[in-house]
Amino acid sequence: MPHGSLPSADQLKRAAQIVEGRYESAKRNLKALVGFRRPLRIQTYRGFGSPNDLRVSGRVLEDKPIADPEEDHSWWQNMRSMYRHWQTDEVSGCRIACEFHGRRQTALTDEEGYFEFRYRFAEALPDGAFHTATLSLPPQAIRQAGPVQATSFNLVPSATAQFGVISDMDDTVIRSYASNFWKIARLTLLKNARTRLPFEGVSAFYNALAAGTHSDWAESPTSRDPDIDPVVPPNPIYYVSSSAWNLYELFRVFLRVNGLPDGPILLRDLGIDANQFIAGGHGHKLEKIERIFASTGDLPFVLIGDSGQDDPKLYRDAVARHPGRVKAIYIRDVRDRTRFDVRRIAREVTADGVPMKLVPDTVAAANHAAQLGLIDAAHLPAIREDRRGDRLDATGESAERQETV
Structure with missing residues (x-):
């Protein structure tokens, strides 16, 4: 490298891989030397x-x-x-x-x-x-x-599925404040899968989507452990997030205790790899969506995300790459700063024939889904009730107020 020049991104990446590899090797050797090896x-x-x-x-x-x-x-x-x-x-x-x-x-x-x-x-x-x-x-x-x-x-998934659902997790299903580092750090470190809160109405809405027009399908009971007895809903649901695989157990338990439908949880690796300095990024979500689409033939999908990060852009790309595979897109409005851009993207996607809705809450998404025939309108009262009653304390204070940090 010429004197005074800065190292390239590839050189920095390679150096980081070497340091990480040597650290892990030294740690393993030390454990072997002192006889400290866990099962x-x-x-x-x-x-x-x-x-x-x-x-x-x-x-x-x-x-x-x-x-x-x-x-x-x-x-x-x-x-x-x-x-x-x-x-x-x-x-x-x-x-x-x-x-x-x-x-x-x-x-x-x-x-x-x-x-x-x-x-x-x-x-x-x-x-x-x-x-x-x-x-x-x-x-x-x-x-x-x-x-x-x-x-x-x-x-x-069932060959009789009417459509599938691909949903983000952070700030779509679970309150995470993912666009605010200090808030998400505090929630991640100080709360657990049983005390983290869902958005109001999410459980009832997702079970309605999982049922579609199969009115005889019952909601997933919260007392059942899906890692022992998972149930395939009529319409499959895939949970895709940019969170690390280290949070898999948190999400797994969170879905169970909040009665959300069983489905794969697809996360990302935050380690250093040969292609990126820090592996992962929001682009991995599009790769996961591509894999889901490839595994499900011509099954159409409903995509659900939030406005805090890159979901609107990623879902727009999915629509462009897979014409006819997306029935609707719902984006939860969680960030003022991005609202203008999301509305612009929504107009573009909607003009291409796929309704993309920026919604303030779950009920707004459910109302639109019922109009499209994605869910039975008979589920709407339960979704509204779930929104009102989700995690109220004895004094009637809302869960959102309790968890604001």
């Missing part, structure tokens, strides 16, 4: 695919005990648990096996501990089901009580 665990992520092509994914980590979240946990307990979610000790180069429909594959985890298996079938899998895969690790030279196994649930 391993397999973190599975709910997969998805088509009857002929399906992927199973997850991560191998050192097992750190993390208490199940409770509503009465103190801020200190929440912060300690969240620290353990973020400060993961991933296991790279670990051989893992996957058994799926009588077929066995093996793979090595990557530098961040991630793995993915892809299965293709000449004879189609049954649709409208969560298919189970069994993952296992070979015996480890560590303190291990027994075999390491985990079960992965992988969605193949």
Whole structure:
């Protein structure tokens, strides 16, 4: 490099990869030297695919005990648990096996501990089901009580689905204040999956979308654990977020305790990779949408997001790339500064034949969805009631006021 010149982005990226790799290697060697090695665990992520092509994914980590979240946990307990979610000790180069429909594959985890298996079938899998895969690790030279196994649930939507739903999480389903660093940091660190609040009416609205015009489908009960007994709704729902995979457990429990429909949760890796200095970014959401579209034939979709980040632009790109695949777009209005630009994008997309609505709340989106025939109008009273009654305290103070920070 010439004297006085600045390093290029590629050089900085390579240097960061080297530093990260050496740090992780030194940490592993130190643990081996002092004999401090925790048992391993397999973190599975709910997969998805088509009857002929399906992927199973997850991560191998050192097992750190993390208490199940409770509503009465103190801020200190929440912060300690969240620290353990973020400060993961991933296991790279670990051989893992996957058994799926009588077929066995093996793979090595990557530098961040991630793995993915892809299965293709000449004879189609049954649709409208969560298919189970069994993952296992070979015996480890560590303190291990027994075999390491985990079960992965992988969605193949029903062939009779009327449409699918792709929804953002932060500031669309769960209150996050994602455009305000200090607010999202405080919520993430000091609250847990049981004390973070949904937007009013979201549970009833999403269950109405999942039902479509299948009026005989019941809402998802909050007492059921979807990682033991997931239920495929008539219309599949995919949750796509720019949050890190470290928050997977928070989102998983949040969906369950708030009675939202079961579905894959697709997040991003924040590590350093060969393509970007910090891997991920909002562009990953469009990549995930592309994968969902590719796995669902010609099934149309409803896209739901918020105005705080890049959802309107990403959804506009999805419409342009996949003509005829998007029935409607709902953008929750959460940021004054972006309102003008979002309205401009909404006019462009609507002029191309796909209604994009900037909505102040869930009820406004539900009213429009009922007009389009996406949901049964009979669900509207329940959505309005859910909006009024969601998480009111004994004095009638609104949840939004309680969680404003």
